[in-house]
Structure formats: C-alpha cells, structure tokens
Amino acid sequence: MKVLLTTLNSKYIHSCLALYYLRNSLNDFKDKIDVELKEYTINNNVAEIMSDIFKLNPDVVAFTCYIWNIEETIRLKTLLKKVLPNVKIIFGGPEVSYDDFESAPSLFADVDYFVLGEGEENFRDLIISLLQNDEKYKLLQGVLWREKQLLQGDKTPQIIKELDKIPFPYSDSDFEDLKDKIIYYESSRGCPFSCSYCLSSATSGVRYFSIDRVIEDLKIFIKHNVKQVKFVDRTFNSKVDHYLPILQFLAVQDCRTNFHFEITASNWSEEAVEIFRKAPKGRFQFEIGVQSTYLPALNAINRHDNFAAVSQNVQLLKKFDNIHLHLDLIIGLPYETKDDFKNSFNDVYALNIDQLQIGFLKLLKGSNIRKDCAKHEYVFLDYAPYEVLANKYISYDEIRKLKILEKVFNLVYNSSNFKYSLNWLVLQEKSPFEFYEKLALFWEERDWQFVGHKAESVYYNLYLFCAEFYPQFLDVYMELLKFDALLYLKNNKRLQFLSWDKEYNSNENDSVAELKNSFYQDTEKIKKYIPNFNFTNWREVKKKYHVEVFSKDIVDFVLGVSKLSNFTSNEKLAVLFLYEDIEDVRFSIISPLDLNINV
Numbered sequence: 001m002k003v004l005l006t007t008l009n010s011k012y013i014h015s016c017l018a019l020y021y022l023r024n025s026l027n028d029f030k031d032k033i034d035v036e037l038k039e040y041t042i043n044n045n046v047a048e049i050m051s052d053i054f055k056l057n058p059d060v061v062a063f064t065c066y067i068w069n070i071e072e073t074i075r076l077k078t079l080l081k082k083v084l085p086n087v088k089i090i091f092g093g094p095e096v097s098y099d100d101f102e103s104a105p106s107l108f109a110d111v112d113y114f115v116l117g118e119g120e121e122n123f124r125d126l127i128i129s130l131l132q133n134d135e136k137y138k139l140l141q142g143v144l145w146r147e148k149q150l151l152q153g154d155k156t157p158q159i160i161k162e163l164d165k166i167p168f169p170y171s172d173s174d175f176e177d178l179k180d181k182i183i184y185y186e187s188s189r190g191c192p193f194s195c196s197y198c199l200s201s202a203t204s205g206v207r208y209f210s211i212d213r214v215i216e217d218l219k220i221f222i223k224h225n226v227k228q229v230k231f232v233d234r235t236f237n238s239k240v241d242h243y244l245p246i247l248q249f250l251a252v253q254d255c256r257t258n259f260h261f262e263i264t265a266s267n268w269s270e271e272a273v274e275i276f277r278k279a280p281k282g283r284f285q286f287e288i289g290v291q292s293t294y295l296p297a298l299n300a301i302n303r304h305d306n307f308a309a310v311s312q313n314v315q316l317l318k319k320f321d322n323i324h325l326h327l328d329l330i331i332g333l334p335y336e337t338k339d340d341f342k343n344s345f346n347d348v349y350a351l352n353i354d355q356l357q358i359g360f361l362k363l364l365k366g367s368n369i370r371k372d373c374a375k376h377e378y379v380f381l382d383y384a385p386y387e388v389l390a391n392k393y394i395s396y397d398e399i400r401k402l403k404i405l406e407k408v409f410n411l412v413y414n415s416s417n418f419k420y421s422l423n424w425l426v427l428q429e430k431s432p433f434e435f436y437e438k439l440a441l442f443w444e445e446r447d448w449q450f451v452g453h454k455a456e457s458v459y460y461n462l463y464l465f466c467a468e469f470y471p472q473f474l475d476v477y478m479e480l481l482k483f484d485a486l487l488y489l490k491n492n493k494r495l496q497f498l499s500w501d502k503e504y505n506s507n508e509n510d511s512v513a514e515l516k517n518s519f520y521q522d523t524e525k526i527k528k529y530i531p532n533f534n535f536t537n538w539r540e541v542k543k544k545y546h547v548e549v550f551s552k553d554i555v556d557f558v559l560g561v562s563k564l565s566n567f568t569s570n571e572k573l574a575v576l577f578l579y580e581d582i583e584d585v586r587f588s589i590i591s592p593l594d595l596n597i598n599v
Contacts, residue, residue: 001131002034004058007093008042008049008069008076015039017184017232018064018093018119020169025124027167032131042072050079060088060130062115062123065095067362067385074107081110088112088130092119094199095384097142097157098366109149116142117157118189120166163189163209168217175224183221184230187214187246191234193264195291196301196368197330197361198234206238211245218250221257228258228285236261240269247272251279258324260285265317266309273316281322288314289328292336293347300334301369307347314351325353331402332361332388334369334376338398342433349432355414358406360399361388404449405440411458412439417488418462420558421480425462428470439465459485459495479552483575487587491546491579501549515595516547525594529576546577547590549597555589572597 005023007016016039023037036056040049053061061080063073077089091108092115101108108114115123122140129137137143142158144151160166170183188208191200209217221229237243250259265288268276276284292298293307317323327348331341348356363370363378363386373380377392390396412418413436429435442465443449453461459481466477482498494500501512520526520541526533535541553571574590574597592598 001032001060001127002036002056002058003060003062003127004053004056005035005037005062005064006040006053007064007066008040008044008072010042010068012041012043013181014041015178015181015184016064017169017186020174021120021166022062022123024167024169024171025120026127029128029131033127042069046072046076046079049076050083053080054083057084058087060090060127062090062092065091065093067095067364070095070384077110090115090123090126092116092123095365098199098364101144101151112146113137114144114151114153116144116155118160119158121160122158159207160189161207163207164213168220170220172224175226178226182228182230183226184232185217185221186232187236188233188238188242192238193235193303194368195303196372197333197364199364199366200234206235208239208242211242214246215249218246222253222255225255226257228260230260231262234262235264237263237268237272240272244269244271244275247275247284251275251283253283258282258285260287262287262289264288264305264310265313266306268313273313276317276323277320279320279322282324283322285324285326286317287326287328290344290348291328291330292333292341293344294333294336294340297333297336297340311347311351314353318352324355325351326355326357327351327353328357328359330359330361331399331406332391332394334391335393337393338402341394341402342431345433346431354416356409357414358402358409360403360406362386363388401437401440401444404444405436407449408440408443409436411453412462415455415458417455417458418481418484419487420554421462421477421484424477424480424557425466425470428473438469442468455489456493456495459489460497463497476552476554479550479554480557482548483550483554483558486546486548486575486577487585490582490585491543491577499551501547512549512597515597519547519590519595520545522594528594529588529590530578544578544580546579547574547595548577549574 003026005019007019009016019037019039023035026033026035036058038052038056040052061077063077065073073091077091080087080089089111090113091111096108096114097116101114113126115126119142122142125140126137126143129135129140137145138153141154141156144153144155146152169185170178175183186209188206190204190206191198192206194200194204218229261284263286265286288310290305290307290310291301291303298305314325314327317325329341329344329348336344345356345358361369363373363380365386370386378388379390379396380386380388388399390399412422426432426435429438443461448461463478463481467474470477478498482495482500485493485495485498489495501516520535523533523535530545550573553573555573574592574595576588576590578586578588
C-alpha cells in the first residue's frame with residue numbers, strides 16, 4: 001500500500017512537523033507500507049499539485065489541515081477524486097479536529113476518514129487497519145469514517161499522554177532536504193495558560209518529553225549543523241526543572257544553530273538569567289506573547305501576566321545584547337478599543353526590541369472565545385482564517401486602517417533596515433503609534449498597500465514622507481537614511497536620491513577622495529580600526545570596507561548619547577563601514593586626527 005503524507009505550507013521556508021511524526025510512526029511497517037512525504041505551499045497551483053500527486057499514484061493521501069491551507073486543501077481533494085476516484089483521502093490537523101462537520105457537510109463530502117487530535121497513534125492504527133482490510137479503525141478514538149454518506153465514529157480528539165513513545169520525527173536524509181527551511185521541534189505539548197483565543201483552551205495541562213529524550217534529539221540537530229531549530233512548545237519555560245537543563249545544555253554547545261523559543265518573560269529563574277548572560281550571541285531567540293497591556297482585555301481572555309515584570313526582564317536581556325527578542329500584540333481582544341491598543345503598542349514599542357509582531361484576533365474552531373463571540377458582538381470571516389473584522393469595542397474602519405499600519409510597520413520596523421533613520425523620524429511625533437498611524441495614512445493615500453516593495457523603494461518612500469511632513473529637517477534625515485543604507489543595503493547599492501562621496505582612487509580631483517586614499521595607505525592609522533588590515537588592491541578594499549563622509553555630525557544620535565530632533569553642528573563626520581562579515585556589518589567613527597575632513 002502506498003501512502004502519501006502531504007500538506008500546503010504557508011511559505012516555502014516552512015516545514016510541517018506533523019508529517020514527519022506521522023511518517024516515522026509507521027517505521028515498523030516499511031516492508032508493507034510505502035510512505036512518501038511531500039510538502040507544497042499555498043502559492044503552488046492546485047491543479048499542478050494534483051498532477052504531481054497523480055504521478056505518484058498513491059492508495060491513500062493524508063492531508064494536515066490548518067487555517068492557512070484549508071481552502072486550497074478542500075479544492076485539491078475534490079480534484080484528486082476526479083482523477084484518482086479510488087484513492088482514500090484522510091484529513092487531520094487542528095482545522096478539522098474541532099469541526100462539527102455539520103455546518104457545511106458538502107465541503108468534506110470527498111473525505112473518507114478524519115483523524116482528530118494528536119495523530120501519531122490513531123493515524124498509524126487507521127493505516128494498519130486499511131492495510132489489513134479490517135474494520136478495527138471503527139474502535140479508535142478520534143477517528144471518523146464515512147458510511148452511507150454520513151460520518152460515524154468517536155469525535156473525541158486524541159491526546160497522547162506518554163510523549164516519549166513518539167519516535168523522533170526526522171531521519172538523517174531529511175536534513176539535506178530541509179537545509180533551506182525552518183526546522184520545527186517540540187519538547188512539550190499543552191500550555192499552562194488557558195487563553196480563550198488559543199486551541200490550548202480546548203485542553204488542559206502540559207505534557208513533557210523526558211529531559212534525556214530531548215537532549216538526545218537536540219544532539220542530532222547539532223550534529224547536522226542546522227541553521228535554526230524552532231521550538232513549537234506553546235510556553236517553553238512553563239516548568240523550571242524541564243527548561244533549565246535544556247538551556248544549560250544548549251548554551252555550552254560548540255555549534256552555529258540558533259534555537260527559537262516561545263516564552264513568557266515574567267517568570268525566569270535566576271539560573272536561567274545567568275545562562276542567558278553567558279550564552280553565545282545568536283544561540284537563543286525568544287518570542288514573547290504580550291498580546292496586550294490593557295488589563296480588562298487580558299482578564300477577558302484568561303491571560304494573567306505581569307507586564308511590569310515582562311518589561312523589566314526584557315530590558316535585562318537587552319543589556320546582554322546576545323538574544324534576538326520578538327514580542328507579539330493582538331488587535332481585536334475583548335474590551336480593547338483602538339485607544340487601548342495604541343497604549344499597548346506604545347508600551348511594547350518603548351522596549352526597543354528586535355521585532356514587534358502585530359496580529360489580528362482569529363476566532364478558531366474549538367477555542368473558548370469563539371463560543372463566547374455573541375457577548376462581544378464579534379464580526380469575523382466565516383471562512384479560514386476566521387479573522388476578526390469588528391466587535392463591540394473597535395469598528396471595521398479602525399481595524400481596516402490598522403491592517404495597513406501593520407503592513408507598513410513590517411516594512412520599516414520589522415525589516416530592521418531603518419534603525420537610525422526610523423528612530424529619528426518617530427521622535428518627530430507625540431508617540432510611536434501616532435507616527436506609524438500617520439505613515440500608514442500616507443501609504444494608503446498612494447495605494448502603496450497594494451504594491452510589493454523592495455527595500456530600495458521603501459527608502460525612497462520614507463524620503464518622500466519626510467519631505468512632505470518634516471521638510472525643515474530633510475537634510476538631517478537624509479544623512480541618517482544614508483547611514484542606514486550603508487549598514488543594511490551593504491556596500492553594493494547606492495540610492496540615487498542620496499548624495500555620496502567619490503569612490504576610492506577616483507581619477508577626479510576630489511580632496512575627500514584623496515584623504516581617504518591616504519588613510520587606507522597609512523598602516524599606522526588604518527590598523528587602529530582594522531587590526532588585521534593589509535592593503536592588496538582597491539577592488540578588495542571596496543568590497544570589504546567603505547568610508548563615507550556625512551555632512552552632519554550624527555554620532556551622538558547613532559551611539560544613543562543624544563535624542564535631539566535636530567542637529568545644529570556643522571561638523572562633518574567620517575565613518576568606516578566594515579563588510580568583512582556580511583551578516584554582521586560594523587562601523588567605526590574615524591577620529592579627525594586620522595581623517596580630518598573638516599579642513
């Protein structure tokens with residue numbers, strides 16, 4: 001029997017952990033069951049996916065269904081039944097595990113079996129039953145089948161209590177296929193919180209893989225030198241005697257792997273903080289779900305977190321400067337108006353973290369908040385992803401505008417391309433939210449929300465924004481924008497609307513170019529900034545280094561010494577940018593004693 005395990009991921013870089021678990025749950029039956037795993041994306045043409053699956057000619061096709069792929073998956077299974085009428089189709093995953101199947105029965109008419117909940121055991125037993133052509137699957141918890149066009153079976157989603165019984169999901173050969181993708185892993189299932197918007201509210205308690213099992217699994221990732229492992233534990237640091245040994249192990253490994261965790265930042269132990277302080281830069285990456293700082297909203301969703309403690313711990317981690325910090329907010333929570341969200345946004349923005357993700361509440365099937373939606377007069381999409389359009393506290397027009405703000409925010413703040421120029425622009429308004437709201441309106445008036453934007457075009461759009469609203473400061477802003485361009489667009493792009501120095505070794509008669517030439521050829525001076533520097537040729541110099549002279553002395557602002565909104569000094573500033581490590585571009589302020597560009 002040939003079984004195809006498949007799904008449609010939201011992006012190419014994503015992978016589906018569930019498929020790898022399901023495949024390895026059938027390892028003991030390799031001689032009887034030919035299992036193939038294939039991952040597509042929602043951007044692939046459905047007819048082309050059908051063609052690819054037809055070529056494989058499977059007996060069974062099992063789909064994992066999520067909010068981002070359910071619409072395409074439903075269309076795909078209908079097409080498959082047209083060209084492979086005898087194929088058995090199985091649906092599993094969170095999008096069907098909590099469905100009543102009665103609201104739109106025709107959508108699932110072609111699905112032969114449903115596997116509800118955690119499928120490593122009941123999916124395996126279903127496949128074995130189909131292989132043996134018996135009806136033992138009818139006794140399984142969380143397995144539905146079609147009989148006379150009606151669904152029969154136990155609708156209780158399965159929960160696996162002893163997680164160590166589940167095989168490690170990946171094989172050695174998988175790591176080559178996954179080298180360009182995010183690799184997912186979990187050390188626990190469940191969540192100590194019961195947030196009403198999350199599917200964790202449909203279950204209770206947290207189950208853990210044993211520490212020994214987790215350590216052995218992590219050794220495999222390190223052995224294969226993977227770039228990033230993303231833990232999908234809903235709250236990784238829920239139990240100190242679970243998370244602490246894992247962190248201790250990872251912090252001392254000699255590897256390049258980055259480990260991403262979803263955490264709560266209000267309850268770290270002192271031992272954990274010491275591990276973070278000593279950890280290699282880039283070893284850990286934290287995603288912290290703040291969701292809101294408005295207490296009535298947090299109480300309504302049954303989330304009890306102390307933002308003062310979160311803020312204190314985030315600021316402590318920032319001082320270590322070795323951990324990427326990503327915080328989340330949600331728009332559309334009960335009782336939270338637009339003004340309340342504005343305050344939440346400003347509270348979190350003030351922490352100056354690496355990324356701030358703005359999400360929009362989704363009323364997921366099986367979540368408690370969906371059951372209580374009438375109380376708050378929720379209006380939401382009646383198809384996946386069930387995103388909120390309005391409620392009693394926030395109008396659709398307000399949410400519509402916040403959607404544009406979120407899109408613009410991702411382009412400018414979360415892209416990390418505009419650190420210094422953006423910090424300065426935000427200071428021109430009363431609060432960060434008011435700045436981004438103003439920028440979003442500027443974007444919408446030009447219909448830019450419908451256009452794809454490269455980094456270079458965003459630089460130009462921000463220049464236009466500043467020219468319209470802060471023309472008196474445009475000369476300052478352009479210098480900061482040029483500084484960011486040299487840091488983030490690297491040394492191979494020169495934005496035409498900015499003014500640039502002449503290139504090194506220029507044939508033109510230019511005093512600044514001559515000063516820079518002399519600087520590079522003065523061993524005593526250059527080695528103050530680049531200790532390992534050896535002049536070879538100008539082409540190599542241009543590739544690895546760049547000196548730019550700025551018409552304003554922006555050094556205090558760049559170094560965080562001053563937050564002045566204007567720069568009155570007429571002193572020029574020479575900065576050396578080092579591109580030897582392209583992922584970590586550095587810069588040094590050149591002393592006037594070494595390159596006096598103000599003479």
